[in-house]
Amino acid sequence: xxxxxxxxxxxxxxxxxxxxxxxxxxxxxxxxxxxxxxxxxxxxxxxxxxxxxxxxxxxxxxxxxxxxxxxxxxxxxxxxxxxxxxxxxxxxxxxxxxxxxxxxxxxxxxxxxxxxxxxxxxxxxxxxxxxxxxxxxxxxxxxxxxxxxxxxxxxxxxxxxxxxxxxxxxxxxxxxxxxxxxxxxxxxxxxxxxxxxxxxxxxxxxxxxxxxxxxxxxxxxxxxxxxxxxxxxxxxxxxxxxxxxxxxxxxxxxxxxxxxxxxxxxxxxxxxxxxxxxxxxxxxxxxxxxxxxxxxxxxxxxxxxxxxxxxxxxxxxxxxxxxxxxxxxxxxxxxxxxxxxxxxxxxxxxxxxxxxxxxxxxxxxxxxxxxxxxxxxxxxxxx
Amino acid sequence: xxxxxxxxxxxxxxxxxxxxxxxxxxxxxxxxxxxxxxxxxxxxxxxxxxxxxxxxxxxxxxxxxxxxxxxxxxxxxxxxxxxxxxxxxxxxxxxxxxxxxxxxxxxxxxxxxxxxxxxxxxxxxxxxxxxxxxxxxxxxxxxxxxxxxxxxxxxxxxxxxxxxxxxxxxxxxxxxxxxxxxxxxxxxxxxxxxxxxxxxxxxxxxxxxxxxxxxxxxxxxxxxxxxxxxxxxxxxxxxxxxxxxxxxxxxxxxxxxxxxxxxxxxxxxxxxxxxxxxxxxxxxxxxxxxxx
Amino acid sequence: xxxxxxxxxxxxxxxxxxxxxxxxxxxxxxxxxxxxxxxxxxxxxxxxxxxxxxxxxxxxxxxxxxxxxxxxxxxxxxxxxxxxxxxxxxxxxxxxxxxxxxxxxxxxxxxxxxxxxxxxxxxxxxxxxxxxxxxxxxxxxxxxxxxxxxxxxxxxxxxxxxxxxxxxxxxxxxxxxxxxxxxxxxxxxxxxxxxxxxxxxxxxxxxxxxxxxxxxxxxxxxxxxxxxxxxxxxxxxxxxxxxxxxxxxxxxxxxxxxxxxxxxxxxxxxxxxxxxxxxxxxxxxxxxxxxxxxxxxxxx
Numbered sequence: 001x002x003x004x005x006x007x008x009x010x011x012x013x014x015x016x017x018x019x020x021x022x023x024x025x026x027x028x029x030x031x032x033x034x035x036x037x038x039x040x041x042x043x044x045x046x047x048x049x050x051x052x053x054x055x056x057x058x059x060x061x062x063x064x065x066x067x068x069x070x071x072x073x074x075x076x077x078x079x080x081x082x083x084x085x086x087x088x089x090x091x092x093x094x095x096x097x098x099x100x101x102x103x104x105x106x107x108x109x110x111x112x113x114x115x116x117x118x119x120x121x122x123x124x125x126x127x128x129x130x131x132x133x134x135x136x137x138x139x140x141x142x143x144x145x146x147x148x149x150x151x152x153x154x155x156x157x158x159x160x161x162x163x164x165x166x167x168x169x170x171x172x173x174x175x176x177x178x179x180x181x182x183x184x185x186x187x188x189x190x191x192x193x194x195x196x197x198x199x200x201x202x203x204x205x206x207x208x209x210x211x212x213x214x215x216x217x218x219x220x221x222x223x224x225x226x227x228x229x230x231x232x233x234x235x236x237x238x239x240x241x242x243x244x245x246x247x248x249x250x251x252x253x254x255x256x257x258x259x260x261x262x263x264x265x266x267x268x269x270x271x272x273x274x275x276x277x278x279x280x281x282x283x284x285x286x287x288x289x290x291x292x293x294x295x296x297x298x299x300x301x302x303x304x305x306x307x308x309x310x311x312x313x314x315x316x317x318x319x320x321x322x323x324x325x326x327x328x329x330x331x332x333x334x335x336x337x338x339x340x341x342x343x344x345x346x347x348x349x350x351x352x353x354x355x356x357x358x359x360x361x362x363x364x365x366x367x368x369x370x371x372x373x374x375x376x377x378x379x380x381x382x383x
Numbered sequence: 384x385x386x387x388x389x390x391x392x393x394x395x396x397x398x399x400x401x402x403x404x405x406x407x408x409x410x411x412x413x414x415x416x417x418x419x420x421x422x423x424x425x426x427x428x429x430x431x432x433x434x435x436x437x438x439x440x441x442x443x444x445x446x447x448x449x450x451x452x453x454x455x456x457x458x459x460x461x462x463x464x465x466x467x468x469x470x471x472x473x474x475x476x477x478x479x480x481x482x483x484x485x486x487x488x489x490x491x492x493x494x495x496x497x498x499x500x501x502x503x504x505x506x507x508x509x510x511x512x513x514x515x516x517x518x519x520x521x522x523x524x525x526x527x528x529x530x531x532x533x534x535x536x537x538x539x540x541x542x543x544x545x546x547x548x549x550x551x552x553x554x555x556x557x558x559x560x561x562x563x564x565x566x567x568x569x570x571x572x573x574x575x576x577x578x579x580x581x582x583x584x585x586x587x588x589x590x591x592x593x594x595x596x597x598x599x600x601x602x603x604x605x606x607x608x609x610x611x612x613x614x615x616x617x618x619x620x621x622x623x624x625x626x627x628x629x630x631x632x633x634x635x636x637x638x639x640x641x642x643x644x645x646x647x648x649x650x651x652x653x654x655x656x657x658x659x660x661x662x663x664x665x666x667x668x669x670x671x672x673x674x675x
Numbered sequence: 676x677x678x679x680x681x682x683x684x685x686x687x688x689x690x691x692x693x694x695x696x697x698x699x700x701x702x703x704x705x706x707x708x709x710x711x712x713x714x715x716x717x718x719x720x721x722x723x724x725x726x727x728x729x730x731x732x733x734x735x736x737x738x739x740x741x742x743x744x745x746x747x748x749x750x751x752x753x754x755x756x757x758x759x760x761x762x763x764x765x766x767x768x769x770x771x772x773x774x775x776x777x778x779x780x781x782x783x784x785x786x787x788x789x790x791x792x793x794x795x796x797x798x799x800x801x802x803x804x805x806x807x808x809x810x811x812x813x814x815x816x817x818x819x820x821x822x823x824x825x826x827x828x829x830x831x832x833x834x835x836x837x838x839x840x841x842x843x844x845x846x847x848x849x850x851x852x853x854x855x856x857x858x859x860x861x862x863x864x865x866x867x868x869x870x871x872x873x874x875x876x877x878x879x880x881x882x883x884x885x886x887x888x889x890x891x892x893x894x895x896x897x898x899x900x901x902x903x904x905x906x907x908x909x910x911x912x913x914x915x916x917x918x919x920x921x922x923x924x925x926x927x928x929x930x931x932x933x934x935x936x937x938x939x940x941x942x943x944x945x946x947x948x949x950x951x952x953x954x955x956x957x958x959x960x961x962x963x964x965x966x967x968x969x970x971x972x973x974x975x
């Protein structure tokens with residue numbers, strides 16, 4: 001019985017080993033993100049967006065690089081929202097699949113460990129919604145093969161703190177954050193920094209571990225500190241859980257968050273608990289610049305696109321422009337081409353700074369949850 | 384003082400969920416003398432059964448609840464038949480049981496991941512989220528209900544074990560299975576009953592856990608804590624399991640509240656090691672024979 | 676390559692479980708110690724988190740030694756426990772170690788430590804594997820090895836025969852921990868990124884499953900088991916989700932039908948094969964003789 005099993009496995013091995021040979025005139029681009037796990041909704045959204053855009057380019061005849069026409073092919077892998085898996089997948093994409101560039105991931109915690117492998121393989125990566133500064137710059141040095149199309153957390157933290165202090169009139173704030181996630185840690189740091197700079201006081205600073213489901217001890221402490229506002233810089237699943245538990249404990253304060261919030265599931269899980277809360281987002285969903293993409297996505301996939309779709313869209317734009325500028329299908333040349341490039345994306349102007357590999361001067365939008373809908377409040381620039 | 388009381392309530396809230404799970408472990412241990420690691424998987428399935436009963440089948444809460452628990456009862460018995468019975472018959476060393484249990488637990492968790500999918504699900508809101516307030520203290524409605532139903536279930540269980548015939552058989556078997564068989568007790572049926580009871584309670588625990596938090600395939604991992612609680616209270620003793628769970632839940636909450644939430648999980652394992660080293664029979668455990 | 680790394684840990688665990696009869700659900704903890712100490716020794720002082728920037732070989736030695744030292748203390752506390760209490764204790768320690776690393780921000784805490792130098796080349800791991808196998812094979816054949824097997828078979832009898840049971844359990848534990856620690860160092864330098872949750876109960880269980888799958892008491896079994904069970908999933912990525920389902924089912928099946936695993940008690944060496952064949956022949960002879968005796972008995 002075991003022998004049969006092994007024989008079958010051996011045959012499967014051989015079959016799996018024979019991958020399709022590389023076709024010429026095709027540019028292979030990698031994508032990684034969460035297709036399973038808590039953030040699967042976002043990952044799926046991104047991959048769908050990339051696929052849709054590539055199909056549109058190919059239908060129009062492909063893209064022109066260095067005088068030759070190329071079709072685009074995306075090779076997407078699931079990183080399960082896990083940094084270790086992200087590392088594995090990156091190795092696979094650069095080693096076996098030999099992609100020229102990678103789009104994604106959306107999470108800073110997954111993007112940061114990829115850097116050494118990208119550098120070794122000379123394959124640039126465009127992170128979609130990873131906002132922690134360490135993704136592109138660490139210890140004052142820019143990482144040559146990491147780029148992104150979104151704003152970064154120092155900015156996001158400043159926006160959140162500024163909004164809380166100036167618009168909401170909050171003078172004291174409590175923070176609850178995920179100690180196991182770079183994004184959450186970073187955003188919390190920057191919120192605190194900016195809030196205190198403005199003159200506010202942080203009265204409670206509680207943490208939890210990724211994967212925790214019970215936040216009552218921390219929330220009870222926060223309640224006792226009686227802050228004006230509670231900042232929750234983490235992802236929608238935990239936000240919904242902690243918001244519900246907060247209301248269970250009788251906490252009535254306004255809640256605030258960052259770009260880890262927006263998702264349909266936040267509303268379906270959080271329901272009344274998140275009603276009246278604010279968060280920082282990358283754009284206004286009602287912005288006319290993004291409507292065309294929204295319609296195309298909905299027409300093709302039958303559901304609304306999430307935040308990630310918009311940024312994945314701009315990542316693709318950046319990639320295509322970069323390839324054209326580089327003039328050849330080569331990772332190293334592409335990385336150099338990205339520096340200083342200027343692309344008009346649907347989420348705003350993306351001008352990649354050579355020093356930081358980040359887009360300079362992107363606006364942030366403040367969104368409020370009203371009656372279970374995301375309602376744009378204003379474009380807020382940190383002062 | 385208010386903070387203290389509130390944290391106490393928090394501790395009891397999570398402790399009661401642990402208690403429901405821990406009792407299942409203790410029951411099986413008392414008869415079979417091994418730790419049924421597959422119990423976590425059964426609890427997780429209970430959460431899923433309840434979820435689908437409420438959403439797909441659109442049953443009213445009580446019906447869904449019962450359906451889920453009966454479902455887990457069945458699963459527990461199936462696991463016993465497939466993974467443990469053959470080992471029992473071959474009188475395999477108990478360590479093999481643990482390995483088999485681990486296998487079953489991994490199997491259950493990953494079958495769910497592979498078929499239903501690893502994304503979490505949320506229970507529809509069955510009870511109001513508005514807490515009951517006693518002055519500055521807040522007690523969630525769901526927590527009260529969990530507490531009440533757990534108390535009822537556990538009392539019924541203890542009644543069952545003390546007063547019914549098969550309950551007495553279970554007690555006898557927990558002292559010495561072989562002697563019990565010699566006395567004419569159908570030990571196979573006793574074991575089935577024990578697993579069935581454990582399975583039923585697992586279902587109850589699973590549904591409550593799913594309602595309190597969310598439903599996901601890794602729920603089995605949380606039950607490691609309830610296992611620690613059972614050890615702490617004394618494997619093989621039901622009141623011990625409850626006591627251990629409540630105390631563990633409270634200690635955990637206080638550590639998270641007063642020291643740092645980082646140590647919350649760590650303290651559970653520290654307690655485990657301390658118990659094993661200092662008093663392996665736990666708070667109320669029975670003294671088992673030497674396992675040389 | 677990953678198979679080669681796992682192999683070292685599995686070999687170590689095999690000594691403890693397969694040859695000395697102690698099951699451990701905490702060996703991932705020793706891997707973690709090895710990984711973190713090793714990373715600390717070899718990571719450059721310029722990276723975040725920073726290391727000492729010393730040569731790789733020191734990292735290997737340091738990681739393994741650290742794991743061994745910790746295992747000594749763990750052993751002192753827990754080796755006196757009976758049977759499944761020991762299992763539970765190892766589970767507790769394994770998880771406790773992981774949680775402690777989660778909180779040590781100096782080493783990156785729960786977010787992990789990226790930028791560990793990638794020193795684990797194929798050649799290095801191959802050499803390490805060979806050394807590991809040779810050392811273990813020699814140990815098992817020696818007097819010490821036989822004592823350990825005696826402990827596994829019947830502890831009480833071994834004690835009466837004058838074997839210092841506790842001492843041999845401890846030696847077995849320490850060696851298995853060192854192996855796991857070294858494996859951890861290689862792991863860290865292969866992934867170039869480590870995070871406490873890589874060393875969880877799941878990993879410990881996986882290691883134990885490989886040992887059982889390969890067969891208790893068989894070095895070649897452990898080698899084969901490590902190769903097959905680690906390499907296979909990488910190649911069958913499409914079936915990744917079902918891999919663990921397969922593991923779980925396989926474990927139950929093995930326990931129920933063939934607890935000896937793939938090569939329980941047998942070795943893939945010339946003498947091993949001869950021994951297995953001899954055993955089978957002896958069994959066959961004994962059976963025929965019994966039958967013959969029974970028949971002649973009836974005729975009387």
